[in-house]
Amino acid sequence: MKIDNIEVFVSCPGRNFVTVKVTTDDGVTGLGDATVNGREQAVVAMLQEHVIPCLIGRDAHGIEDIWQYLYRGVYWRKGPINMAAIAAIDMALWDIKGKVAGLPVYQLLGGKSRKAVGLYAHANGETIEQTLANAEQHVRNGFGAVRLQSAVPGLDVTYGVLGDKKDYFELQGNRPLPPEESWSTPKYMEMIVELFAEARRRLGNQVQLLHDVHSRLTPIESARLGKLLEPYNLMFMEDASIAENQDNYKVIRQHTTTPLAIGETYNTIWDCKDLIQNQLIDYIRVAATHAGGITALRRITDFASLYNVKLAPHGAPDLSPVCFAAHMHLDVWAPNFGVQEFVGLGNEQLQQVFQHNHQVHDGMVHVSDAPGLGVELNEEAALALPYKRSYLPVSRLEDGTMWNW
Ligand code: GCO
Ligand code: MG
Numbered sequence: 024m025k026i027d028n029i030e031v032f033v034s035c036p037g038r039n040f041v042t043v044k045v046t047t048d049d050g051v052t053g054l055g056d057a058t059v060n061g062r063e064q065a066v067v068a069m070l071q072e073h074v075i076p077c078l079i080g081r082d083a084h085g086i087e088d089i090w091q092y093l094y095r096g097v098y099w100r101k102g103p104i105n106m107a108a109i110a111a112i113d114m115a116l117w118d119i120k121g122k123v124a125g126l127p128v129y130q131l132l133g134g135k136s137r138k139a140v141g142l143y144a145h146a147n148g149e150t151i152e153q154t155l156a157n158a159e160q161h162v163r164n165g166f167g168a169v170r171l172q173s174a175v176p177g178l179d180v181t182y183g184v185l186g187d188k189k190d191y192f193e194l195q196g197n198r199p200l201p202p203e204e205s206w207s208t209p210k211y212m213e214m215i216v217e218l219f220a221e222a223r224r225r226l227g228n229q230v231q232l233l234h235d236v237h238s239r240l241t242p243i244e245s246a247r248l249g250k251l252l253e254p255y256n257l258m259f260m261e262d263a264s265i266a267e268n269q270d271n272y273k274v275i276r277q278h279t280t281t282p283l284a285i286g287e288t289y290n291t292i293w294d295c296k297d298l299i300q301n302q303l304i305d306y307i308r309v310a311a312t313h314a315g316g317i318t319a320l321r322r323i324t325d326f327a328s329l330y331n332v333k334l335a336p337h338g339a340p341d342l343s344p345v346c347f348a349a350h351m352h353l354d355v356w357a358p359n360f361g362v363q364e365f366v367g368l369g370n371e372q373l374q375q376v377f378q379h380n381h382q383v384h385d386g387m388v389h390v391s392d393a394p395g396l397g398v399e400l401n402e403e404a405a406l407a408l409p410y411k412r413s414y415l416p417v418s419r420l421e422d423g424t425m426w427n428w
Pocket of ligand 1: 287339
């Protein structure tokens with residue numbers, strides 16, 4: 024079974040997605056997600072000019088060899104654009120293998136380790152009151168875990184808070200130039216502890232609570248925040264500090280027992296190897312789309328299991344339903360699965376472009392038994408919604424210094 028054709032679709036059902044479709048010489052098709060938020064066309068060029076021409080005529084069953092060919096075989100390794108291109112091809116080949124075998128991808132990985140995939144929902148608000156009212160709604164809808172983000176008084180915009188947008192899909196889409204936001208650690212520190220103290224008073228102790236710091240703190244500030252949040256027993260504190268220098272997490276870890284999660288921007292196992300091996304984190308949040316696909320995530324997950332680190336894949340709206348499906352198969356298989364981030368199934372347009380039967384109820388995903396990944400692309404609908412240039416925001420401290428967004 025040879026790879027006969029590979030097409031790239033860039034479509035904007037509310038926000039941009041780059042989707043790869045691999046077709047074999049006997050007509051089997053597979054899908055992969057190659058979306059890098061705000062850098063979509065760079066991945067398209069990587070695929071069209073540098074990846075696709077080398078793959079035509081190769082054995083579509085040779086997933087591992089093709090992965091190694093694109094990663095090890097190429098002098099220029101790693102990087103978000105390169106790894107997203109590899110990821111999309113890899114996902115599509117797993118999809119094809121599943122369809123040929125007549126089995127969902129989780130069966131090819133080794134079968135289910137649990138009946139369904141546990142999710143955490145997003146609750147956010149302009150005030151602590153509003154955030155907690157939204158959290159209560161999620162709990163009533165059956166979610167056992169909720170991420171809390173609240174506006175920081177004195178700052179115009181805060182990461183994770185919707186403002187005038189109706190949902191997360193709208194929040195990070197369609198900004199023709201990068202908006203500038205401001206950041207103040209002292210203002211944030213005051214709000215965040217109050218948010219979690221009030222959350223435990225209102226929501227009790229059974230619901231799992233999470234929070235995304237979005238890399239805004241220095242390691243010693245993260246250590247302090249972790250300590251301050253200990254009484255409120257978080258499931259994890261996400262992206263407290265940047266870990267380009269993985270030793271940053273030694274500073275945080277030696278001061279606090281608040282569990283730590285990181286990884287959504289990582290491209291390979293090498294970005295998190297020391298964090299995992301030194302047991303400096305508790306959850307690894309790599310995404311199949313950004314870290315080399317199912318083949319790479321399976322390897323990272325197995326490695327993490329040796330060090331009591333659990334899998335908690337990134338689940339933001341800039342990962343397409345194809346990536347969502349890849350995560351569902353990995354999550355339901357992984358013996359060391361932790362939790363899956365979930366922002367909803369998206370707007371009508373998105374659900375029209377990508378169709379699947381992964382069922383969400385009671386805060387869990389019941390993974391589809393359709394062969395492969397279980398997602399179909401409606402090409403006509405995708406082509407009717409062309410790419411729109413869009414950026415993530417950038418962030419500055421209040422004195423104008425550039426900061427981490
Ligand atoms: C999350 C993430 C996202 C990112 C987004 C960037 O935890 O869901 O931090 O909200 O900001 O994926 O493209
Ligand atoms: Mg995050």
